[in-house]
Amino acid sequence: MEGSSRSAEHVALFRALETSRRGDRLFDDGLASRMLSPRYRAVVAASRIPPVHRWIVRYIDTRYAGGPRASAVVRTRLIDDLVRAAVDGGARQLVLLGAGFDNRAHRIVAPVAFEVDHPATQATKRRRVPAALAARVRFVPVDLAVDALGPALAAAGFDAATPAVVVWEGVTNYLSAEAVDATLRALAALLAPGGRIVFTYVDRAALDGTGGFDGVEEWHDAVRRGGEPWTFGFRPAQLPAYLAERGLRLVEDVSTRDAAARYLAPLGRDEPTAEFYRIAVADAQG
Template structure:
């Protein structure tokens, strides 16, 4: 019997969607990858494109030490030389300084922040967005997951959320933070980012699972989103040197804009960023691609034990 709300299907499709978004960012020129709250994420080792980039894994020291021991046993030294481990407590760290000190350069970067925001608070999440917008170069992508706030505060009706919330609360790490999808473009703009993609797990399941004849439920309240660090052209109207939180920058980021095709190869040509519904490349995936690439991930509703990463 499948659990209401679809945590298993949601985990599978979020992993595959993030893989595709990361692959598109690397194909588009990103030369660095930051895995924020990396946990036991294996993308640095299993994705060929990631192995050609410098990968920074940022996570709690205790979790990271266990992972390093596992990686050293399982991955040959020559296949992990591109990975740098950055120990940090994301609730306390000055993320911008931490990344600069670790060697992150201000160039096009792909950031993956998976399965973390719903366990943090608004201050920590916004501080991280602002830091990422400041330390990476225009054209960088921030790929993250979040929960619809209406599922957490009871203002929306979603099948399965009660079971998920009870499960993670019983494990000692309840859901604590969510965002409203309709307000996400403005919220990101306040932190110096521009929304590119926002898809619920249910929408992603229609792209990945439905073509395989798999009718597993996936959560409409669990989202994968991608934001971009905009170029100076994308921030017309914001004064030079304006900080990410400057209201003038927010207004500039919210203006409809077109992304040049060469700058955004994975997305539909000439479609405004704010209204783009998804990735056409998902719909073009063949049946063999889906079958041959089996993502393995922990369900978004399953919380880790205390002291471990929230991945």
């Protein structure tokens, strides 16, 4: 990979647009716009005018079928809530695995926060985060496709005996089956009993064409054109057994459409989200 991830910047754009909403936003990510190129920063600046914001959101949701924008913001809110609950429940370490332009380490307070990511994307992010904030995070440059996760985290000070919550958002669908397997096994070995992993994935039926999901081809074509095609997915029915074989217990598995019913519907927001894009929670068994 040369330069930062295009998909990471798009998710940052969606988070910045959500932050610029007035009155009914799902979260406040004040750093999201700093992650963007000048062109996208200009879009976010214009979106602070409500009629312009509505036009931008409609344009994105119409042009990119399948609901990538709203799916990104509802999964962000759901994962935020899951991480806060884990920290309140005793997790003392937060690991953002494949962090991209995720700013959770700055808006959710955890005693120790690690950001693990591809060196190219991480270098871009470190240039864009204010130095005083960056100093609070332990950055761990790792290419999950080829590098071992455990030794890299241990070298950065991760304590395997201390409760931790790991967020692996927007990553598995870009990896190989072997890389996903190796990473989950490494996490299961690293985490103390009760440690939690929150991760996203694409339903395998969306990749092989058997699912009949709305908008999946358009969304997949868009990421393919951006040079980051989807390469991996789980079948939800098989996920509990898959995780159990790796020392993990599935706690929750919902789609971004389910998350939209939880977070958008009460606000009267009817926005397209994906049934095939999912958020799962698994606990380490020790």
